[in-house]
Amino acid sequence: MITSVFSKSKPINYIIVFAITLFAVLLAYILVVKQPFSAALFGNFMLRLALSYFSILVLNFIVTKNQLSKSNNYQIFLFSLFLLLIPQTTTNVDVLLSNLFILFGLRRLISLRSQRNEKSKLFDAGFWFAIAALFYFWAILFFVVVFAALLFYRDNKLRNWIIPFTGVASVFIITVCVSIVLHNEYLYYFQNLPEISEDFSSYNTPRFFVGITLLLSYTVWSIIFYLNAIKDKKRDVRPSFYIILITLLVAIVILFFSPFKNGSEFLFVMAPLAIIIAAYLETIKDKWFREAFVGLLILMPIVLLFL
Template sequence: MITSFFNKSRSIYLIIVFFIALLAFVIARINGVNQDFNFDFLLKQAFLLIVVYASILLLNFIVNKNSLTNKNNYEILLFSLFLLFITQTTINSNVIWSNLFVLLGLRRIISLRSPSNTKKKLFDAAIWISIAALFYFWAILFFVLILLSLVLYSDNNIRHWLIPFLGVLTVLVITASLSVILYDEFFEIYKFSPEISYDFSNYNSISYLIAITVLLSFGVWSSIFYSNNIKKKKKAFRVSFKTIIIAAIIGFFVVIFAPNKDGSEFLFLFAPLAIIIANYIDIIQEKWFKEIFLAVLIIVPFVLLML
């Protein structure tokens, strides 16, 4: 019933996804923002919400453009539900911006499956991820994804290996130039915070523990079947699917390394995790199990709001 609704009711699908994201966004600000709700604040939050919506649409574009699912749009539904699982992911504006640029970089990395304009794609990917790192330092870990993609494609062209580093250098030079112009200092504009914290005490609450347990258990379970199913994909698409797995692993390490574990760091994990779980839902043969699996992911975040 649930899967049939989301497969057939495509006209209101995006409205539902945007509403869930809006609900997560509003609840996070009611519970976690100690600031007067004046016009300037509301204007900034409205713009930030647009960035969240842009991330959802970008995720949908990446998936459809590269045939990463069966085009049932489960990935954007799951992404919005993940925001509701951990509403704190919508609080940190730097993380929201950084995640958007990571998705832009991921789009260019996945497009490497087409041999045309390889140099431009590598340069663009490095540019986007470098910009993401300016907003949130540990997003720089996604730079590894570019290099691993070259390994997966068995690219032995030395120039292709140098181009990503040129992209990073380009962003550093431009940012340093702006810093000199604005602050008369080379590194004043940089927001680097390479600290690492292994203090997970902030996650020691019922809502966090349930949300993390459900997301990780469903994610790991889905990843097993997702990985086994890659060999059934067309050869040209296999690296793209492997890239998503690697992106999820990197997103997990961003969570581990995050210096301030306020929940916002989980946002980097949501996009690849949504794609992986959406693929697993596609391949579930038992109708009843598919319904229960999706129902749990829909019901649990709403239950957590009452805790």
């Protein structure tokens, strides 16, 4: 059965995950891009594929390095299935880059558990989240996760609450310098004011509606059991699981703030949701229910091809 294959970390798992991701990016090209083949388009395709692969590897590193799973590959498998469920998430290079930088920042925040090099980790988190915001402005909301992490780790040092802002300041200074050198303007990259769109009409297609409904259902169901599962975790790792939950909630808020509701914004939800659902899968004792739970995620993208 499929969950048995991914219950242990094996090289074959990565091949399967990368194959699913490749199909998701191809599907996005066929269903969304719909442009004639060209060298530029192929280059863009390879870039989107590389960013998707790299995001999977970073996600896997976060999970294994911080004991967020029981030595399985559920997280990356679920992430690839999410990409296949909503292939539009791989169409926007800016969103892919922003999400990758968010994963970099999240990695540094969760590693605060070791209580070593706290200053550099907080600086890096602020730095990476600020870079993410350059590519997708509303990614700046993930700065909330920085302060949530400080609260969860009960850090009362004032300087540690200030350090993340130095990371943001560093990105601002570097960006201004690049703006001056390349465009002879101080704020060339800050000219566009943030926008908010309340138009959700693009979600009204059968493919989008079914995919989003399934994702939402899995989110609500898994969070309920995820919160209960945290209580059984070791005290020193609990903050890491709460940080993942806060990250997911911030990502959901970004869905409403997104200026362009084209589906790519759902990418921010997928990494934390994959971790949360994977944690839930580890608690399911009924093998057949676990298989059905994952099987629906595998079957639905196939069904949606005919809508």
